[in-house]
Amino acid sequence: MTEPSSTRNLDRYGSAELPWSRPRDILAEDTPGEDLTFFVATVRPDGRPHSAGVGAIWVEDALYFTSGPGTRKSRNLAANPACSVAVRLRGMDLVLEGEAHRVTDTDTLERVAAVYRTGGWPATVEDDALTAPFSAPSAGPPPWYLYRLTLHTAVGVAGAEPNGATRWDFTR
Incomplete structure (x- = not known):
């Protein structure tokens, strides 16, 4: 299991x-069964940010997401794998930072495709790469690349009891 090397209370x-x-x-x-919306933020070659929705799932203690090879996010990740992924979970907003x-x-x-299938995709x-009869319009046409996020940091802000805000750092 991916465990943080350190934590910091931000509350x-x-x-x-x-x-x-x-x-x-x-x-x-909750992944892939719940309707969660994930956004990945990448960096364009000129340094400007780019954000887009992605179909993400948590499998075997890692976050995976898909993107077509011609999309801006895939082109950005090919040049610079640094990114963040944001999602609103049950009772908590979460931002994951690392490299995809x-x-x-x-x-x-095959393992990740099987998990996607349990969620209806x-x-x-x-x-x-992965393929299917359909995907989100922002994914571009098939086939779709699969990315794995290597966590560096995560920040969670809980809006439900127990409340709080914490930063988790992971060994690189």
């Missing part, structure tokens, strides 16, 4: 530090 109102297990377990339980790298090994592609592996 100003006396709430306790939040455990990493809280957002991690929600991600594991393309996954091409067949075993991982009929993904299959074709060569070193």
